[in-house]
Amino acid sequence: MTLPASWLPVASDSDFSVHNLPFGVFSTGLEQPRVGVAIGDFIIDMSTAAQLGVMSEAGVAVSVFQHPTLNPLMSLGRPAARRIREILQRQLTQTDSFLHKLAAEVLVPQAIAQLHLPVAIGDYTDFYSSLEHATQVGQLFRPNNPLLPNWKHLPVAYHGRSSSIVVSGTPINRPNGQVLPMGAEVPIFQPTQALDYELELGFVIGKNSKLGVPVSVEEAEEYIFGCVLFNDWSARDIQRWEYQPLGPFLSKNFASSLSPWVVTLDALETFRVAGPEQNPEPLPYLRTSGALNFDLNLEVAIKPQDVSETVVCRTSARYVYWNIRQQLAHHTVSGCNLRVGDLLATGTISGPDGSGCLLELTEGGKKPIRLTDGTERTYLQHGDEVIMRGHAGRGDVRVGFGEVRGSILDSPESEN
Amino acid sequence: MTLPASWLPVASDSDFSVHNLPFGVFSTGLEQPRVGVAIGDFIIDMSTAAQLGVMSEAGVAVSVFQHPTLNPLMSLGRPAARRIREILQRQLTQTDSFLHKLAAEVLVPQAIAQLHLPVAIGDYTDFYSSLEHATQVGQLFRPNNPLLPNWKHLPVAYHGRSSSIVVSGTPINRPNGQVLPMGAEVPIFQPTQALDYELELGFVIGKNSKLGVPVSVEEAEEYIFGCVLFNDWSARDIQRWEYQPLGPFLSKNFASSLSPWVVTLDALETFRVAGPEQNPEPLPYLRTSGALNFDLNLEVAIKPQDVSETVVCRTSARYVYWNIRQQLAHHTVSGCNLRVGDLLATGTISGPDGSGCLLELTEGGKKPIRLTDGTERTYLQHGDEVIMRGHAGRGDVRVGFGEVRGSILDSPESEN
Numbered sequence: 117m118t119l120p121a122s123w124l125p126v127a128s129d130s131d132f133s134v135h136n137l138p139f140g141v142f143s144t145g146l147e148q149p150r151v152g153v154a155i156g157d158f159i160i161d162m163s164t165a166a167q168l169g170v171m172s173e174a175g176v177a178v179s180v181f182q183h184p185t186l187n188p189l190m191s192l193g194r195p196a197a198r199r200i201r202e203i204l205q206r207q208l209t210q211t212d213s214f215l216h217k218l219a220a221e222v223l224v225p226q227a228i229a230q231l232h233l234p235v236a237i238g239d240y241t242d243f244y245s246s247l248e249h250a251t252q253v254g255q256l257f258r259p260n261n262p263l264l265p266n267w268k269h270l271p272v273a274y275h276g277r278s279s280s281i282v283v284s285g286t287p288i289n290r291p292n293g294q295v296l297p298m299g300a301e302v303p304i305f306q307p308t309q310a311l312d313y314e315l316e317l318g319f320v321i322g323k324n325s326k327l328g329v330p331v332s333v334e335e336a337e338e339y340i341f342g343c344v345l346f347n348d349w350s351a352r353d354i355q356r357w358e359y360q361p362l363g364p365f366l367s368k369n370f371a372s373s374l375s376p377w378v379v380t381l382d383a384l385e386t387f388r389v390a391g392p393e394q395n396p397e398p399l400p401y402l403r404t405s406g407a408l409n410f411d412l413n414l415e416v417a418i419k420p421q422d423v424s425e426t427v428v429c430r431t432s433a434r435y436v437y438w439n440i441r442q443q444l445a446h447h448t449v450s451g452c453n454l455r456v457g458d459l460l461a462t463g464t465i466s467g468p469d470g471s472g473c474l475l476e477l478t479e480g481g482k483k484p485i486r487l488t489d490g491t492e493r494t495y496l497q498h499g500d501e502v503i504m505r506g507h508a509g510r511g512d513v514r515v516g517f518g519e520v521r522g523s524i525l526d527s528p529e530s531e532n
Numbered sequence: 533m534t535l536p537a538s539w540l541p542v543a544s545d546s547d548f549s550v551h552n553l554p555f556g557v558f559s560t561g562l563e564q565p566r567v568g569v570a571i572g573d574f575i576i577d578m579s580t581a582a583q584l585g586v587m588s589e590a591g592v593a594v595s596v597f598q599h600p601t602l603n604p605l606m607s608l609g610r611p612a613a614r615r616i617r618e619i620l621q622r623q624l625t626q627t628d629s630f631l632h633k634l635a636a637e638v639l640v641p642q643a644i645a646q647l648h649l650p651v652a653i654g655d656y657t658d659f660y661s662s663l664e665h666a667t668q669v670g671q672l673f674r675p676n677n678p679l680l681p682n683w684k685h686l687p688v689a690y691h692g693r694s695s696s697i698v699v700s701g702t703p704i705n706r707p708n709g710q711v712l713p714m715g716a717e718v719p720i721f722q723p724t725q726a727l728d729y730e731l732e733l734g735f736v737i738g739k740n741s742k743l744g745v746p747v748s749v750e751e752a753e754e755y756i757f758g759c760v761l762f763n764d765w766s767a768r769d770i771q772r773w774e775y776q777p778l779g780p781f782l783s784k785n786f787a788s789s790l791s792p793w794v795v796t797l798d799a800l801e802t803f804r805v806a807g808p809e810q811n812p813e814p815l816p817y818l819r820t821s822g823a824l825n826f827d828l829n830l831e832v833a834i835k836p837q838d839v840s841e842t843v844v845c846r847t848s849a850r851y852v853y854w855n856i857r858q859q860l861a862h863h864t865v866s867g868c869n870l871r872v873g874d875l876l877a878t879g880t881i882s883g884p885d886g887s888g889c890l891l892e893l894t895e896g897g898k899k900p901i902r903l904t905d906g907t908e909r910t911y912l913q914h915g916d917e918v919i920m921r922g923h924a925g926r927g928d929v930r931v932g933f934g935e936v937r938g939s940i941l942d943s944p945e946s947e948n
Contacts, residue, residue, distance in 0.1 A: 239695050244778060257777070264776050269719050270710050274778035275691040275785070279655050279869050280743055289744040291866035294686055294815065303685050305815045327696055327787070328705040354866070360680050361673070362660060362690035363779025366866035369691065371743070399710065399721045450707035450770070450782035453695050 122208040123216055124223070126156035131507050131516025134208050137201045138342070138377035138517075139186055142229040149184040149232045153204060154377050154518070158223045160204065160215075165222045170207065170215050174199045185236040186378060190322035190341040191456045197322075197341065198382055231376035233283040234344075235320055240281060240372075240459040241447060242316075242348060244272040245438035247392065248466040249476065256480040257356065268396060271438035271446045273463075276348070277369035281459070284375050284520040290498070290527075291370040293354035308351035308367075310481055311496040311524060314464040315416050315472030315504055317433055318346035319440050320378055321458040328451040333404050336444040337381060339454055343410075345375035345504050345520040346461050352475050352495070374459075375504075375520040383515050387411045387508035389434045398442070401449055408439040414465060414506045416472065418487060421499030421523075426487040428477060431470035433506070436462055498526035538624040539632055540639070542572035547923050547932025550624050553617045554758070554793035554933075555602055558645040565600040565648045569620060570793050570934070574639045576620065576631075581638040586623065586631050590615045601652040602794060606738035606757040607872045613738075613757065614798055647792035649699040650760075651736055656697060656788075656875045657863060658732075658764060660688040661854035663808065664882040665892065672896040673772065684812060687854035687862045689879075692764070693785035697875070700791050700936040706914070706943075707786040709770035724767035724783075726897055727912040727940060730880040731832050731888030731920055733849055734762035735856050736794055737874040744867040749820050752860040753797060755870055759826075761791035761920050761936040762877050768891050768911070790875075791920075791936040799931050803827045803924035805850045814858070817865055824855040830881060830922045832888065834903060837915035837939075842903040844893060847886035849922070852878055914942035 122134040132138065132154040142159050143149040152159035162181040165171060171181075176196055180188040189197070207215035215222065244250055247263075250272070254262030266272065290311055294303040322341025325331050331339060348368060355367030391409035412433040419425035438446075443460055464472040471477045474495055477485055484492035496502065501523040507516025538550040548554065548570040558575050559565040568575035578597040581587060587597075592612055596604040605613065623631035631638065660666055663679075666688075670678030682688065706727055710719040738757025741747050747755060764784060771783030807825035828849040835841035854862075859876055880888040887893045890911055893901055900908035912918065917939040923932025 239693055254777075265712075265717070266710075266719070266773055266776070270774060272774070272778055273781050275693055275781070277655055277691055277868060279871050279874070280867075282743070289867050292746070293866050294682075296682075301681070302812070303682070303815070305817060327698070330708070351866070357682055358686060358688070359777070359779075360682070361670075361775070361779070362688055363777070365689050365691070366862070366868065369863075369868040370866040396718070399719070401721060446782070447785075450709050450767070450786040451696075451705050452693060452782065452785040455695050458695070 119205060120209045122155065123211050124156055124158065124208060130156050131514065131518050132156055133514050134205055135513050136379060136383045136515040137204055138379040138383065139189065139234065140377045141184060141186060141232040141234045143232065144224060144229050151181040151183065151186060151189060155208060157226050159226055159229055161222050161224050165215065168218055168221065170218065170222065171200065171203060173203055176200065184232065186234050187236050187457050190320070193323060194338060194341065197380055201380065201382060231283060233281065233374060234376055234378050236457050237278045237281055237459050238455045238457045240276040240278045241273050242276045242461045242463055243438065243443050244463040245436050245443060246463060246465050247437040248435065248468065249464040249472060252466065252471065252476045256475060269398065271443045273447065274363045280369055281372045281374055284373055286373065286522060287525045288349055288371050288522045289525050291351050291354070291366065293351060293366045294357055295353040296357045303357055307526065308354055309495065310352035312350045312352050312474045313416065313502045314348040314350055315414055315429065316346040316348055316461045316463060316465060318344045318374065318459050318461040320344065321454045321460065322456055324456055325448055325454040327453040330451065331444060331448040333402065333441040333445040336441040339444060340381055340440065342378040342380040343384060344378055345506050345517045347373040347502060347504055347520050347522060348461060349373070373520050373522045375517050377518050379515065379517055384410050384508065386510060387515065391439050392435060392437050401445055402442050404439060404441050408441060409434045409436060410508065412506050412508050417503045418493065419501040419503060420487065420489060420491060423489040425503060428485060429470040429472055431465060431467035431472065433465055435467035436465060496524050498524055500524050535621060536625045538571065539627050540572055540574065540624060546572050547930065547934050548572055549930050550621055551929050552795060552799045552931040553620055554795040554799065555605065555650065556793045557600060557602060557648040557650045559648065560640060560645050567597040567599065567602060567605060568640070571624060573642050575642055575645055577638050577640050581631065584634055584637065586634065586638065587616065587619060589619055592616065600648065602650050603652050603873050606736070609739060610754060610757065613796055617796065617798060647699060649697065649790060650792055650794050652873050653694045653697055653875050654871045654873045656692040656694045657689050658692045658877045658879055659854065659859050660879040661852050661859060662879060662881050663853040664851065664884065665880040665888060668882065668887065668892045672891065685814065687859045689863065690779045696785055697788045697790055700789055700938070702789065702938060703941045704765055704787050704938045705941050707767050707770070707782065709767060709782050710773055711769040712773045719773055723942065724770055725911065726768035728766045728768050728890045729832065729918045730764040730766055731830060731845060732762040732764055732877045732879060732881060734760045734790065734875050734877040736760065737870045737876065738872055740872055741864055741870040743869040746867065747860060747864040749818065749857040749861040752857040755860060756797055756856065758794040758796040759800060760794055761922050761933045763789040763918060763920055763936050763938060764877060789936050789938045791933050793934050795931065795933055800826050800924065802926060803931065807855050808851060808853050817861055818858050820855060820857050824857060825850050825852060826924065828922050828924050833919045834909065835917040835919060836903065836905060836907060839905040841919060844901060845886040845888055847881060847883035847888065849881055851883035852881060912940050914940055916940050
């Protein structure tokens with residue numbers, strides 16, 4: 117963390133400092149989507165940079181940067197991404213660098229770029245790893261039995277839907293589904309009246325594991341390329357009716373939103389912090405020690421159409437009970453294999469200081485929250501945009517995710 | 533169904549008559565996997581056949597047959613697959629056909645071919661659509677509350693794991709996991725003692741649907757390329773401890789086995805039969821009428837090492853409560869999109885005449901079944917091979933799936 121400043125000016129509140137250098141996929145005009153790295157308000161066009169020879173030291177084929185997803189790059193493993201970041205950090209901080217000479221050719225303003233889903237996602241798994249979230253939601257769904265007996269023994273998780281994961285900025289259609297009106301015995305079919313967001317982090321898998329061979333907690337982070345912000349949109353009324361006994365289905369699978377920039381674990385390394393004490397002690401395959409959580413400041417804002425946003429949650433990823441090593445080791449302990457592009461999300465992150473979804477904030481839709489424009493919300497309304505942000509900071513060093521955004525569209529085209 | 537016999541002799545009990553012609557992916561020697569069509573004991577090498585001009589009428593690029601999965605072929609839609617089957621049926625039943633002349637070049641004995649996973653599977657969804665199964669399993673997991681109130685109103689489903697779906701013949705490692713011993717309050721970690729199979733049908737999606745746009749029951753079958761046999765291996769003791777509140781996870785994600793031949797819906801068309809009466813009547817988006825189920829004879833056999841098999845279940849797919857149109861319409865009614873290669877499985881098929889898993893057959897491991905070698909089973913033991921078969925028959929016409937097989941391996945290599 118003793119990097120000099122980059123020759124490219126980066127605002128002190130930018131998430132994309134030279135300490136970060138997250139990977140994404142972008143396009144401009146009619147050109148094909150390709151790999152880029154964010155720096156300040158710019159994107160380093162990695163395809164052009166590599167073609168011009170800037171990356172030659174990295175020993176990586178130019179074609180991996182020309183691909184419309186990060187998967188081929190991720191498949192090279194963490195050491196390759198580490199070399200690329202180090203080369204870029206050096207070239208961004210040395211005024212006589214090749215990259216500086218070529219700046220006009222390889223730097224693209226973010227303002228004129230379109231960002232794409234950075235990863236071709238294979239399997240998506242959603243954990244339930246925040247104790248505050250599990251307890252508070254449990255109280256609403258099962259007042260007599262909020263935290264189930266298994267929760268502190270294993271990182272509860274379920275498989276989610278990959279096809280409907282979209283990049284930040286994609287509008288979200290309000291889903292229809294079956295709901296059971298209060299006191300009724302027969303469900304009705306209607307647009308959800310309880311559309312919610314869920315503040316999560318997602319970990320992107322960058323290495324295949326072998327079917328039948330578990331990955332230990334010690335090895336787990338070798339399998340992780342990086343981290344994203346993730347909004348797992350949820351329809352609470354649909355969920356309540358459908359979720360037993362096999363878990364959420366339509367209430368979650370209509371859409372999830374991903375931030376466009378994948379922040380490497382290397383960039384997050386200096387922001388490690390110990391997680392909550394685990395009591396009872398987990399079984400041996402889940403035991404970890406030391407500072408394994410990430411001290412990331414997270415926030416959620418709701419922005420109704422044409423008015424300014426209201427921040428409704430500020431919390432930290434440091435509170436997550438089960439860390440990513442434990443999640444990954446648990447996921448594979450059955451022999452289940454991981455593939456490059458798989459996504460492991462934390463589940464809603466709530467902490468002692470903030471709640472990562474409206475279900476908790478409004479106590480199941482019973483206590484509306486007030487926005488700065490004077491309107492109230494229990495759940496999301498047409499035109500509401502949900503904006504999630506995350507960053508870590510220490511001294512002058514800031515590393516962040518940017519944003520994941522999505523606006524609610526009522527009356528989807530369902531003529532088909 | 534008035535096809536003449538094929539010039540290639542096909543045994544009367546073969547699943548792969550000229551009425552069937554299922555698609556798969558095979559290889560021989562060191563050659564690359566490519567598309568084939570099963571006929572009797574042979575495979576039509578579609579790559580070679582197309583290169584030699586046999587398929588020229590079909591208007592399909594040769595490259596789709598050279599691919600190691602069926603996905604590019606499926607992407608062309610059901611009409612293309614229909615044209616290909618019709619051309620093959622004609623050429624297989626006319627002795628002066630081009631295919632007959634080229635038989636030596638394009639027919640590969642199944643005995644010397646290796647069969648591969650036929651589809652690159654995107655998202656895999658498992659339904660719970662057999663009333664007999666849901667009721668009997670519900671009684672074991674929730675004696676006071678077997679069939680939950682939502683079951684007859686919607687096709688309950690959950691998202692499963694794609695990465696661990698393997699082709700028939702792949703050995704299955706006994707998974708480890710957490711289980712709660714009877715009467716204990718703290719789980720232990722061990723290999724599952726309750727390893728089970730689940731007899732299912734899988735429907736393979738052959739057409740993309742649009743995010744946010746539901747597919748109606750009327751349109752649903754346009755999106756289905758074909759059907760396979762599917763064994764959704766399950767670890768019941770792990771499942772019992774982990775499954776609340778978000779559904780099964782490690783208890784299912786260690787492996788599922790797929791039959792290598794994908795039988796088109798066209799080949800199954802004449803075996804339609806009405807499903808069970810649905811009472812209460814479903815909501816409008818789930819209403820269907822007519823003969824929409826498939827009268828497929830299904831069986832499960834267990835074959836311990838070195839002794840002969842015992843058939844432990846004979847039932848029919850006709851008993852499935854929710855038909856595939858309803859499953860698909862429900863799946864997309866939230867706006868969830870389908871992609872070519874997605875798999876929708878029925879969940880365990882049990883009927884009034886047979887149970888599709890050991891959990892039911894042994895009443896949760898309490899009543900062992902006896903095999904013909906005199907040994908007993910509650911759950912699967914090391915070396916046990918599970919063999920599932922399925923076919924439909926009417927008069928002389930037989931259309932079937934072949935088999936999906938898998939043997940249990942204890943003590944998996946878990947040195948990693």
